């Protein structure tokens with residue numbers, strides 16, 4: 113990149129030719145004068161100068177990577193022709209270094225859960241998110257979908273294979289950062305999801321994560337070959353269709369029917385599904401249907417395809433998660449080959465339940481990072497915004513808010529890691545017995561913490577958090593995304609109730625003297 117001295121920059125300060133230096137880079141903003149949302153006058157006032165400090169007061173630094181990149185013409189060099197090479201100081205921590213803005217183990221605190229392979233994955237995915245996702249999260253949410261390109265990039269880099277670890281025979285691209293299925297553990301999954309959530313958008317995260325687990329764990333080999341390779345490479349998308357207008361957390365009562373044709377070769381599917389994540393973009397639909405009598409024992413899971421006549425998707429306008437394609441889906445006499453059944457007939461409830469704990473822990477992991485994002489953004493802002501002659505952070509009331517966020521985030525993070533460790537070490541049978549209750553309670557706790565942090569961060573940002581885009585972009589968006597963590601995947605109320613009921617059951621099993 114070309115290098116300019118500040119003296120050279122200072123010669124460009126008229127409306128016809130205006131340069132500004134920000135954070136060591138030089139921008140030619142002549143063509144941006146008319147469009148600049150902060151007005152033309154302020155750019156003219158700072159034309160020809162290093163306006164890094166003033167810029168920091170009013171902007172989300174991300175815009176330098178998105179909008180700013182269009183005007184970037186070079187970097188700010190030293191007055192001498194040759195830049196002196198400055199040796200960076202050995203960083204104590206990984207990331208931005210904001211205490212509690214990243215997990216403790218990034219900042220020198222010892223953890224038993226992570227080894228060199230997790231560090232490597234963390235470093236790769238951070239670079240990917242910073243370059244390919246973070247600068248565009250706002251734009252994608254506003255437009256209401258993720259560009260096809262990002263699925264392909266994410267798939268090609270191997271990350272889609274890490275969401276639920278996929279056997280190597282289905283992978284078109286290798287797992288990232290030298291990982292193999294053999295060395296992969298649930299903490300790699302945690303690191304990946306956690307780092308992905310730094311983008312500060314539940315919509316982006318859900319948009320990228322598809323509904324593969326039922327096929328992966330219970331599909332026939334033929335179905336696996338048909339669906340998994342293309343979904344893991346990012347070419348196709350698979351969604352999970354359980355919830356209906358009449359049955360949300362009450363899964364056992366779904367009404368969509370699948371009736372066998374007289375020749376026994378096909379199912380005819382009729383019914384509706386609601387709030388289906390990725391439903392607008394999906395090529396494959398794993399659909400919970402009623403094939404038998406009432407209740408959990410009459411449910412099966414079927415694979416449907418967009419190309420099947422009678423399947424229609426309609427967009428639902430939601431308050432958050434704007435780019436995850438939430439859909440209302442109708443099935444009118446959709447003819448589905450019998451071989452598209454996932455698992456055994458009338459055993460679908462087990463297939464659905466099989467992944468519930470995994471999904472709930474995943475949501476807790478996301479809530480931990482989203483809470484951190486809210487805290488980190490508010491923390492940074494409180495160090496630059498002044499009110500009543502003092503920085504926000506100098507007001508005890510603001511420090512109280514930040515401290516209350518930290519104590520909740522850290523305790524949630526530690527509990528989440530502890531449960532992830534159980535999923536790594538306990539057998540599936542032991543997990544079913546021991547983890548259902550704690551996982552339900554963790555999931556409920558995580559959305560309470562997330563909601564608290566989003567609220568408090570929004571209060572610190574004030575009016576900026578009431579504005580879409582700009583400095584509080586992430587906080588404003590996450591505040592809207594919170595409901596997607598408090599309701600789906602088992603609402604807070606159902607999770608708390610399940611947790612309490614499991615506590616009673618476990619006490620009896622433990623032989624507690626009650």
Ligand code: HEM
Pocket residue numbers: 132134139141148149150151154155158163166167170171172175176179180183581582583
């Ligand atoms: C490459 C240069 C610049 C770009 C790309 C840029 C871009 C933007 C954008 C996109 C916004 C809308 C709010 C947001 O999304 O953050 C904005 C607002 C603003 N900008 Fe800039 N800007 C630049 C330079 C500057 C400079 C040097 C100043 C000087 C202080 C400035 C002052 C402002 C102000 C006061 C606002 C309004 C803030 C508000 O609504 O609260 N900008 N700018």
